[in-house]
Amino acid sequence: xxxxxxxxxxxxxxxxxxxxxxxxxxxxxxxxxxxxxxxxxxxxxxxxxxxxxxxxxxxxxxxxxxxxxxxxxxxxxxxxxxxxxxxxxxxxxxxxxxxxxxxxxxxxxxxxxxxxxxxxxxxxxxxxxxxxxxxxxxxxxxxxxxxxxxxxxxxxxxxxxxxxxxxxxxxxxxxxxxxxxxxxxxxxxxxxxxxxxxxxxxxxxxxxxxxxxxxxxxxxxxxxxxxxxxxxxxxxxxxxxxxxxxxxxxxxxxxxxxxxxxxxxxxxxxxxxxxxxxxxxxxxxxxxxxxxxxxxxxxxxxxxxxxxxxxxxxxxxxxxxxxxxxx
Amino acid sequence: xxxxxxxxxxxxxxxxxxxxxxxxxxxxxxxxxxxxxxxxxxxxxxxxxxxxxxxxxxxxxxxxxxxxxxxxxxxxxxxxxxxxxxxxxxxxxxxxxxxxxxxxxxxxxxxxxxxxxxxxxxxxxxxxxxxxxxxxxxxxxxxxxxxxxxxxxxxxxxxxxxxxxxxxxxxxxxxxxxxxxxxxxxxxxxxxxxxxxxxxxxxxxxxxxxxxxxxxxxxxxxxxxxxxxxxxxxxxxxxxxxxxxxxxxxxxxxxxxxxxxxxxxxxxxxxxxxxxxxxxxxxxxxxxxxxxxxxxxxxxxxxxxxxxxxxxxxxxxxxxxxxxxxx
DNA sequence: CTGAAAGCGCTTACAG
DNA sequence: CTGAAAGCGCTTACAG
Numbered sequence: 058x059x060x061x062x063x064x065x066x067x068x069x070x071x072x073x074x075x076x077x078x079x080x081x082x083x084x085x086x087x088x089x090x091x092x093x094x095x096x097x098x099x100x101x102x103x104x105x106x107x108x109x110x111x112x113x114x115x116x117x118x119x120x121x122x123x124x125x126x127x128x129x130x131x132x133x134x135x136x137x138x139x140x141x142x143x144x145x146x147x148x149x150x151x152x153x154x155x156x157x158x159x160x161x162x163x164x165x166x167x168x169x170x171x172x173x174x175x176x177x178x179x180x181x182x183x184x185x186x187x188x189x190x191x192x193x194x195x196x197x198x199x200x201x202x203x204x205x206x207x208x209x210x211x212x213x214x215x216x217x218x219x220x221x222x223x224x225x226x227x228x229x230x231x232x233x234x235x236x237x238x239x240x241x242x243x244x245x246x247x248x249x250x251x252x253x254x255x256x257x258x259x260x261x262x263x264x265x266x267x268x269x270x271x272x273x274x275x276x277x278x279x280x281x282x283x284x285x286x287x288x289x290x291x292x293x294x295x296x297x298x299x300x301x302x303x304x305x306x307x308x309x310x311x312x313x314x315x316x317x318x319x320x321x322x323x324x325x326x327x328x329x330x331x332x333x334x335x336x337x338x339x340x341x342x343x344x345x346x347x348x349x350x351x352x353x354x355x356x357x358x359x360x361x362x363x364x365x366x367x368x369x370x371x372x373x374x375x376x377x378x379x380x381x382x383x384x
Numbered sequence: 385x386x387x388x389x390x391x392x393x394x395x396x397x398x399x400x401x402x403x404x405x406x407x408x409x410x411x412x413x414x415x416x417x418x419x420x421x422x423x424x425x426x427x428x429x430x431x432x433x434x435x436x437x438x439x440x441x442x443x444x445x446x447x448x449x450x451x452x453x454x455x456x457x458x459x460x461x462x463x464x465x466x467x468x469x470x471x472x473x474x475x476x477x478x479x480x481x482x483x484x485x486x487x488x489x490x491x492x493x494x495x496x497x498x499x500x501x502x503x504x505x506x507x508x509x510x511x512x513x514x515x516x517x518x519x520x521x522x523x524x525x526x527x528x529x530x531x532x533x534x535x536x537x538x539x540x541x542x543x544x545x546x547x548x549x550x551x552x553x554x555x556x557x558x559x560x561x562x563x564x565x566x567x568x569x570x571x572x573x574x575x576x577x578x579x580x581x582x583x584x585x586x587x588x589x590x591x592x593x594x595x596x597x598x599x600x601x602x603x604x605x606x607x608x609x610x611x612x613x614x615x616x617x618x619x620x621x622x623x624x625x626x627x628x629x630x631x632x633x634x635x636x637x638x639x640x641x642x643x644x645x646x647x648x649x650x651x652x653x654x655x656x657x658x659x660x661x662x663x664x665x666x667x668x669x670x671x672x673x674x675x676x677x678x679x680x681x682x683x684x685x686x687x688x689x690x691x692x693x694x695x696x697x698x699x700x701x702x703x704x705x706x707x708x709x710x711x
Numbered sequence: 712c713t714g715a716a717a718g719c720g721c722t723t724a725c726a727g
Numbered sequence: 728c729t730g731a732a733a734g735c736g737c738t739t740a741c742a743g
Binding site for chain 1: 720721
């Protein structure tokens with residue numbers, strides 16, 4: 058049988074409450090007692106039952122990661138594993154575990170989050186996506202449950218960690234303008250996503266600031282399960298125009314275009330956004346620093362959890378700088 | 385305050401034990417009582433405290449995923465997110481949550497797993513990697529804790545779910561032999577990995593069965609943090625020989641070779657192994673069906689957990705078929 | 712500096 | 728078909 062706190066107490070000749078205090082490294086306990094208890098714990102290979110602890114102390118040392126609906130787009134994008142890696146690195150340092158949401162459809166996902174929140178299985182949530190009026194976010198808000206969004210939020214009172222995508226779109230476009238290109242196309246992913254819109258705003262700002270007129274025929278938004286295929290398809294139409302360079306918001310989008318260009322035997326300077334160095338023959342990419350996003354996300358959530366204990370309601374908004382890397 | 389089982393009991397006019405039985409949908413309870421209790425639960429928005437439940441019933445409805453040491457290679461390979469997706473799909477159907485191990489080094493990782501196992505936070509573990517004499521696997525074995533390896537295991541008494549990599553290497557090589565190629569090179573990742581060895585065995589078998597002599601100069605193993613770079617580097621040496629086609633064990637390995645070939649302006653038929661359609665201009669790939677691997681892994685672990693409750697010790701070994709897809 | 716008591720929110724025999 | 732009692736393994740005031 059596994060040793061319990063009582064066994065440790067008995068072996069050390071103290072009370073269970075004293076053992077708890079030793080585990081908490083309470084300053085009220087004498088060094089002598091601490092040594093005694095620690096020896097007993099080691100001898101018995103004692104490990105506390107975390108369910109019992111969570112039941113009474115109502116903290117879990119676990120955070121929940123909320124993923125979007127099961128889809129190729131999300132799982133094949135290196136953003137997810139890279140951000141996870143960042144979160145996981147810092148979580149480990151703080152002795153936190155990570156639980157991830159499961160669920161194929163919204164119903165299952167809501168159920169999974171409910172269990173985490175109501176079931177007291179996690180201390181806080183990080184949403185790895187953002188969509189307007191998400192019922193899962195609503196749940197967290199209603200219950201004043203600590204959470205944060207890795208990305209954009211609709212309400213200004215939601216904590217988040219994100220890149221400055223407007224600025225990034227601006228710089229990506231300037232990268233080409235400064236090289237003397239004038240006919241710069243812009244191809245983004247799903248138009249509904251705030252991230253596409255923001256990068257598009259940056260693109261427009263850049264043109265404006267250099268007095269280059271916006272030509273909407275050079276702007277495309279693609280969507281669908283396989284972004285490569287969608288962007289491949291629009292390439293033909295797009296490239297009927299005179300184009301010197303292309304700003305894309307995503308390596309998957311860039312992929313489709315490159316594929317088309319290769320087939321027709323042309324080459325054009327392309328810049329894309331990514332979390333890892335793209336395995337694609339393009340000119341440059343905007344590194345969104347997903348590891349850093351993940352690390353800061355954990356630290357911020359950790360802060361929110363502490364604040365929440367003290368009934369403080371602070372809204373954090375952290376911007377992670379991007380960098381443009383030439384390939 | 386959140387409603388507890390007592391609140392539900394009071395509102396429904398029954399005892400807490402009856403509420404428990406209704407939740408368990410026990411056949412001993414009358415339909416009338418069930419309806420009554422369910423109404424009370426709904427009215428109070430009751431959700432059980434899972435820590436309390438786990439404390440007394442000693443099951444958690446959570447499984448743990450054990451990741452290897454934090455490294456680019458693992459997180460950038462689409463195998464991880466794809467297998468996770470499979471696991472998560474089935475887990476959701478069974479109302480299981482997923483906890484993933486954190487930790488940058490072996491010490492932290494061992495600590496994280498200890499907390500899962502000793503702390504009673506999960507019912508079983510899936511290892512998403514396999515390495516000889518892994519101390520984390522040892523821990524699970526010693527405590528007779530339900531677990532399984534997604535990949536190869538050293539001991540014959542460990543349950544696992546895997547592809548038949550020898551057969552896959554055999555077929556990949558035959559794919560080229562059947563096209564009439566004789567000078568077929570083989571480039572694998574880390575030589576220490578069982579998966580590299582197995583696919584190599586398959587390669588040798590295929591040559592042998594067609595009476596093609598094995599030329600060890602045409603066989604390379606690469607390793608390092610960035611497999612693309614390593615394989616890129618060995619390409620020059622490899623291609624000094626007469627080579628008709630190349631079998632690689634990994635898209636990352638294939639990438640480096642393709643990069644070299646592009647630079648020198650050559651093209652060669654290449655086959656690789658992957659979990660998703662490679663975004664690379666190669667001839668074909670062996671799809672290891674990582675989603676299926678994940679799905680079967682969860683189901684098998686689920687079975688092991690049940691067996692364990694009944695003190696059954698069964699060792700499962702499931703093979704997931706691969707397929708060769710031309711691009 | 713330490714201990715005895717109460718309790719967290721459930722479930723599990725036991726009893727009827 | 729249902730309830731009262733005991734207990735899972737901790738921690739938290741309270742008391743000294």
